[in-house]
Amino acid sequence: MTAQHPPSADPAPLLEIRQLTKSFNGVSALSGVDLAMYPGEVHGLLGANGSGKSTLIKVLAGVHDADGGEVTVHGTRVSTPFGARGLRDHGLGFVHQDLGLAPSGTVLEHMALDSGGTSVGLKRVPWGRERERVSELLDRFGIDIHPDATIDMLTPVQRAMLAVVRAVGGQELKSEPGRPQILVLDEPTVFLPRQEVDVLFAVLDRLRDRGDAVLLVSHDLDEILQVTDRVTVFRNGGLAGTRETRGATRDDLVSLILGSKAEHLTKHDAVVDSDAPPVLAARALTGERVHNLDLEVYAGEVVGVTGLAGSGTEELPDLLFGARAAKSGSVEHQGAQVHDPTPARSMDAGVVLIPANRKEQGGSLELSVLENMSLPFLGRRAGGALIDWAGLRRQADETLARLRVKPQDSSAMFGHLSGGNQQKVLIGKWMDTQPTVMLLNEPTQGVDVGARREIFKLVREATQKGMAVLCATTDYEQLVEMADRVVVLDQGEIRAELRGDHITKDALASAVYSEEVA
Structure with missing residues (x-):
């Protein structure tokens, strides 16, 4: 899939964000960022962990209230705070990294939730009409999934495609016929096999051809260069820049993300004693x-x-x-x-293992960083019913400082860390076992x-x-x-x-x- 020309300056933006700000306990997470999305564009959002990408998405989705700034959707200014539903009722659909799909539910049941299944009070679902709507929506996007299939029967890429189409269908139910959709995709490909990413991108192609606007949040620079028309980069909570993707290189994007040119690690030849047995x-x-x-x-x-x-x-x-x-x-x-x-x-x-799915297998999101980092050492640090938490905290704090984990706070919840910092915690924890x-x-x-x-x-x-x-x-x-x-x-x-x-x-x-x- 190849990104097309960016939109011309003539059409009005479907979504325009101006000088959006957000702070937590006096620490700025967003410091006056701007972003505009136009009809028929896939717009990438890049930035290092902690740059403000997740905060922006959570503000738009209603998880956090913005402190200031202006947001215009389909030409209408939306006042802050947006409320618990964020901008969903104003035309934005969201697909988050975990996709929000229940394994035992069917495709039809998930789609029916957007047809009034979440409204207050008893309401009979017109299953026949709903099945027709779902079948038409899946066919329109070329997705070969049976409406009665349960989520646990689907492949990872089918689940991702379903989440995207569900978001499109949910917004179509609430909007005027033919009105372009605005979708926010928060790293939908992160757990997909690389060979299946293009299958999902074909769905984005169809959305672009319809005149919809897609905001694609990703850490994969090759992915952004392949599929987007323009890209916006955040750095340290601020706007580092927006540029057209056509003609951009990985080094260009790295320079925007880090504020410096790409540096490649110098590899020294491994010193291997082939006469010794393999470890x-x-x-x-x-x-x-x-x-x-x-x-x-x-x-x-x-x-x-x-x-x-x-x-x-x-x-x-x-x-x-x-x-x-x-x-x-x-x-x-x-x-x-x-x-x-x-x-x-x-x-x-x-021998230690760092699994691919850190959120389900690598660490416990509900425990603190200290508790996660202490698990391999509890046997050594326990004396009867007592655990040497002071010693474990010192060890954890030293590792967090050495690996430059943000925040360097062992009492922070592991699930609140960014993906990169979670991974550094897991690698540091197991490296501490030597x-x-x-x-x-x-x-x-x-x-x-x-x-x-x-x-x-x-x-x-x-x-x-x-x-x-x-x-x-x-x-x-x-x-x-x-x-x-x-x-x-x-x-x-x-x-x-x-x-x-x-x-x-x-x-x-x-x-x-x-x-x-x-």
């Missing part, structure tokens, strides 16, 4: 996707693993850690065979460019001290920055291996998509 090895390992796989990881190196969706890339870290049971084969820790690895045995051997092997599964998913750079630096510094890293990801740029060698999986087997200077984005793409085995 972690797979021997004929077989799972649901992985098949008869042999792989060795040595101290001091970063081994990347990549491949298409379903290749086994996403399964391998879990199999090595014991989070998923293997069907056959074995794992070796420091040359010692483990036929039935479990997370407890892996951690005892110094592991021999760290398994990373999509470690920079939903993480901004500045936090990515810091995570890469942390990983390289740790490997220079002897830690081994296995990084499973579909992000080729990440592998170019981090990996000493990369294995490419195809149908659960290794089809290619790249080393050193041969690890480039083009070479990785060729190895992943080519029918010829390298």
Whole structure:
């Protein structure tokens, strides 16, 4: 999908934000930002974690009240505060990162909620008419989903597409026929396999062709360059700039986001003692996707693993850690065979896992940063019924300062941190255990460019001290920055291996998509 020409200056903006401000306890989160969206445009919103993107979305959605500024929707000024429903009743639809879909509910039931199912009092749902509306809406956007399918039966990309179409349909019910829609998509692709992102982008193409306006919030610079017409960048709560996407480069966007040119991490050649046993090895390992796989990881190196969706890339870290049971084969820790690895045995051997879905598997959003960071150490810091919370707090505070986590407050709720800072907390927590092997599964998913750079630096510094890293990801740029060698999986087997200077984005793409085995 290729972004089209930005809109001309003639049409009036569908949404115009002027000098919007918001502070929390005297600390400015938004300091007079401007943003305008026009008919038939996909508009990107970029910025480092903590730049104000999430605050803006929450103000528009009614989670927070703005302190000042003006907002105009479809030519009508909307006074602040917007109230609990935000700008939904004024023509804005929202798709959040978690999509807001209940696994046991059907497609039809979710769509019916927008037809009055949330109104006060008893109201009979005209299911026949509703089924016709839903079927027509799905057909219009080329989405092959049965209205009676439950959400847990859908693929991740089908769920994302459903959330987008549901937002469109919900606004159509409330607006004049033919009036352009305004949709706000808050990182809808962050948990999608890279190969499925284009499927969702085809839906955005249809919205653009209809004359709708889409605000796409993302950390993925390639994604923004591919799909948007214009991009606005926030920095430290303020407006860093707005520019047309056509002709822009990654370095242009990085300069806007960070206020400096892109810096690439200098990789030093890994010092690997191949005469020593590998710190972690797979021997004929077989799972649901992985098949008869042999792989060795040595101290001091970063081994990347990549491949298409379903290749086994996403399964391998879990199999090595014991989070998923293997069907056959074995794992070796420091040359010692483990036929039935479990997370407890892996951690005892110094192997730790940073899972891809940090919100569901990596940490507890309802606990504080201190409580999350203390979990691996409670056994060492407990004396009978007493826990050395003072010692745990000192350790956590030192780690937060070293990793430059924002805010550097161990009492803050983990769920209130930005994605990049959550990831730094998880990586820092497990690095404090001084592991021999760290398994990373999509470690920079939903993480901004500045936090990515810091995570890469942390990983390289740790490997220079002897830690081994296995990084499973579909992000080729990440592998170019981090990996000493990369294995490419195809149908659960290794089809290619790249080393050193041969690890480039083009070479990785060729190895992943080519029918010829390298």
